[in-house]
Amino acid sequence: MLKIDNLHANAGDTEILKGLSLAIDAGEVHAIMGPNGSGKSTLAHVLAGRDGYEVTSGSVTYQGTDLLPLAPEERAWHGIFLGFQYPIEIPGVNNTYLLKAALNARRKFHGEPEIDAAQFLRIIKDKARMMKMDQSFLNRSVNEGFSGGEKKRNEVFQMAVLEPQLAILDETDSGLDIDALKVVAAGVNALRSKDRAFLLVTHYQRLLDYIEPDHVHVLAGGRIIKSGDKTLAHELEAQGYDWVLREAAGA
Amino acid sequence: MATAAKIRDTRVTAALATVADAFGAGSDAAAPNWLQSSREKAFAAFLTTGFPLARSEDWKYTSLAGFAERSAEYLHNRPTGDDDTTVAALLDALPHSEGGIRIVFVNGRYRPDLSTASGAATGVVLTPYSTADDATGRRILDRQPVDDNALIALNTAFLVDGLAIRVADGCRVDEPIHVVFASDGQPAAVQPRLSIEIGREADAFIVQHHIGTGKGLTNAVTGIDCAEQAHLFFVRLQDESTQSIHVANQIAHMATGSRLDGISIDFGAQLARNDLEVDLSGERAHANLFGLFMASGNRHVDNHLRVDHRMPNTSSMENYRGIVSDAARGVFNGKIIVHPGADGTDAQMSNRNLLLSERAEIDTKPELEIYTDDVKCAHGSTTGRLDANSIFYLRARGIPEADARMMLVAAFAQEIIDHVRSRAPTLATYLSHRMSQQLPDVTQ
Numbered sequence: 302m303l304k305i306d307n308l309h310a311n312a313g314d315t316e317i318l319k320g321l322s323l324a325i326d327a328g329e330v331h332a333i334m335g336p337n338g339s340g341k342s343t344l345a346h347v348l349a350g351r352d353g354y355e356v357t358s359g360s361v362t363y364q365g366t367d368l369l370p371l372a373p374e375e376r377a378w379h380g381i382f383l384g385f386q387y388p389i390e391i392p393g394v395n396n397t398y399l400l401k402a403a404l405n406a407r408r409k410f411h412g413e414p415e416i417d418a419a420q421f422l423r424i425i426k427d428k429a430r431m432m433k434m435d436q437s438f439l440n441r442s443v444n445e446g447f448s449g450g451e452k453k454r455n456e457v458f459q460m461a462v463l464e465p466q467l468a469i470l471d472e473t474d475s476g477l478d479i480d481a482l483k484v485v486a487a488g489v490n491a492l493r494s495k496d497r498a499f500l501l502v503t504h505y506q507r508l509l510d511y512i513e514p515d516h517v518h519v520l521a522g523g524r525i526i527k528s529g530d531k532t533l534a535h536e537l538e539a540q541g542y543d544w545v546l547r548e549a550a551g552a
Numbered sequence: 553m554a555t556a557a558k559i560r561d562t563r564v565t566a567a568l569a570t571v572a573d574a575f576g577a578g579s580d581a582a583a584p585n586w587l588q589s590s591r592e593k594a595f596a597a598f599l600t601t602g603f604p605l606a607r608s609e610d611w612k613y614t615s616l617a618g619f620a621e622r623s624a625e626y627l628h629n630r631p632t633g634d635d636d637t638t639v640a641a642l643l644d645a646l647p648h649s650e651g652g653i654r655i656v657f658v659n660g661r662y663r664p665d666l667s668t669a670s671g672a673a674t675g676v677v678l679t680p681y682s683t684a685d686d687a688t689g690r691r692i693l694d695r696q697p698v699d700d701n702a703l704i705a706l707n708t709a710f711l712v713d714g715l716a717i718r719v720a721d722g723c724r725v726d727e728p729i730h731v732v733f734a735s736d737g738q739p740a741a742v743q744p745r746l747s748i749e750i751g752r753e754a755d756a757f758i759v760q761h762h763i764g765t766g767k768g769l770t771n772a773v774t775g776i777d778c779a780e781q782a783h784l785f786f787v788r789l790q791d792e793s794t795q796s797i798h799v800a801n802q803i804a805h806m807a808t809g810s811r812l813d814g815i816s817i818d819f820g821a822q823l824a825r826n827d828l829e830v831d832l833s834g835e836r837a838h839a840n841l842f843g844l845f846m847a848s849g850n851r852h853v854d855n856h857l858r859v860d861h862r863m864p865n866t867s868s869m870e871n872y873r874g875i876v877s878d879a880a881r882g883v884f885n886g887k888i889i890v891h892p893g894a895d896g897t898d899a900q901m902s903n904r905n906l907l908l909s910e911r912a913e914i915d916t917k918p919e920l921e922i923y924t925d926d927v928k929c930a931h932g933s934t935t936g937r938l939d940a941n942s943i944f945y946l947r948a949r950g951i952p953e954a955d956a957r958m959m960l961v962a963a964f965a966q967e968i969i970d971h972v973r974s975r976a977p978t979l980a981t982y983l984s985h986r987m988s989q990q991l992p993d994v995t996q
Contacts, residue, residue: 351948374952374953377949393963393966394960406951406952
């Protein structure tokens with residue numbers, strides 16, 4: 302589904318990603334872990350198409366096509382979703398309105414008619430219930446006045462409504478108490494399917510107690526220096542990143 | 553710069569001579585007799601001050617040279633009748649009235665055939681100047697600004713008609729009183745006049761709505777008088793043609809315990825200048841003043857606001873927002889004066905602007921003058937671009953960039969419009985609709 306090959310990317314004059322390669326197949330959950338400043342969030346932003354990053358070499362192929370020339374909204378229409386580490390508050394833009402506009406923009410791109418109003422309402426009510434969100438959140442401005450945990454929950458709620466093919470969750474676990482973490486994880490688990498892939502960017506192993514990954518990667522110095530299965534996450538939790546970094550330096 | 557100002561001032565002076573000729577050529581036969589002496593007095597006052605000049609501080613950013621010249625031209629060449637086809641089209645586009653009261657003026661004159669006042673509650677007296685007898689007329693004029701400044705004096709001097717609204721003590725009017733001033737695009741120098749008196753403990757909702765087409769010219773004056781404990785919800789909607797020149801003055805006197813909720817919206821005009829003065833002259837009088845303007849192209853919108861806190865425990869809240877794009881220019885000047893003895897005053901003023909292009913310009917100046925100690929006052933202004941993080945967030949959800957920008961601008965404007973919703977949902981929906989129609993122009 303997603304193939305990243307030897308990706309180099311700059312933020313301003315600084316090279317952040319230095320030859321990153323990664324392949325994700327449909328149905329898989331990948332976790333990217335790594336120390337602060339290793340390039341985790343840059344990877345998430347480059348995949349979502351944020352301005353301010355320059356890809357200097359390498360390629361990103363998504364469902365067989367070159368992802369990099371596409372605008373952020375085009376990537377969304379093709380099924381990519383970014384869950385933000387710091388969700389933005391947008392006063393005056395209603396949550397429900399945003400989701401309806403987002404769904405309809407994608408449907409328009411695929412030549413489909415606008416979503417039926419009753420059907421849409423049913424979807425958002427169901428998903429809000431799943432995310433244990435009060436219905437009143439639906440009619441509030443996007444993230445305005447939400448607590449940190451509510452904002453993250455809202456991100457996963459949006460993902461649940463938009464049903465992406467590839468969901469990139471950038472530190473969705475940070476700042477969550479254990480109850481909120483369980484709700485967020487349950488939301489992700491409910492969406493797992495053979496057609497859908499997840500890229501979880503996280504600093505802590507904690508999230509992976511609730512969302513079991515198929516693959517775990519360590520990102521350091523702008524490259525993936527070690528990959529393994531879920532046991533790698535436990536080793537990192539127990540022993541920290543130093544041994545992986547040393548091992549990579551020695552290799 | 554100084555030379556340009558001097559040239560503009562010369563143009564203004566030349567126009568003044570022409571206006572004087574027009575006044576001398578004979579007063580308008582349709583104007584009621586009781587207006588005559590006030591008109592002459594006002595014209596004398598106008599002649600001594602003339603049109604405001606660029607060198608005056610209040611007119612630093614806004615030149616009235618174009619207004620003066622168009623006034624001179626139009627006052628000499630007055631249309632003889634209204635273009636009813638154009639007027640009908642303008643009126644058709646308005647929201648359906650929520651309670652049934654709609655008073656229509658065309659080119660400054662009352663048009664009973666286009667007006668409906670049947671829904672007026674007992675206790676509401678609507679008096680077009682042209683229908684007032686001498687005693688009533690004099691009583692109305694007694695409470696009206698005549699020559700407080702040059703533009704008000706000019707309005708009085710060329711006044712032919714107007715509307716007096718009186719709401720009796722204790723009377724609550726839920727349905728809006730919708731006053732429409734329409735310009736049909738003919739060369740008419742229109743001097744709209746609205747006088748509003750809200751009695752003790754009365755409560756009313758009035759909409760002053762300007763619409764028009766072509767190169768209109770409007771010089772509007774509104775006098776507001778709220779008695780003890782009165783409440784007025786007042787919407788001023790300037791939605792004239794984008795080729796028109798529109799200047800407006802509103803002066804409000806607020807007695808003890810009275811409350812003014814004012815919302816001032818400028819969607820139209822090539823040049824718009826709006827002066828609002830609120831005099832909190834009774835204890836605990838309160839004013840909530842909202843404003844919104846949107847301008848693209850090379851349009852110019854100037855809002856001047858002055859609130860006088862004269863008595864103890866008065867309070868005011870001012871919240872104005874501007875959106876400018878292309879080479880448009882917005883001006884905000886808000887002045888709050890807390891007079892000696894006005895202890896316990898609470899005044900909060902905010903002006904926020906969105907600057908959507910490199911060439912657009914905002915000049916904002918919130919001012920506080922405080923002459924007493926026991927006050928709580930704050931003012932602030934911000935001018936910025938659309939937030940890049942918000943745009944990216946929306947795009948990452950699948951909203952196309954142009955739509956994302958429009959969504960954010962609409963949200964910014966909608967927060968002002970929403971203050972109308974509780975009192976008048978139909979009007980709020982209409983305002984949202986008109987606002988969204990401007991979005992492609994201001995966000996492109």
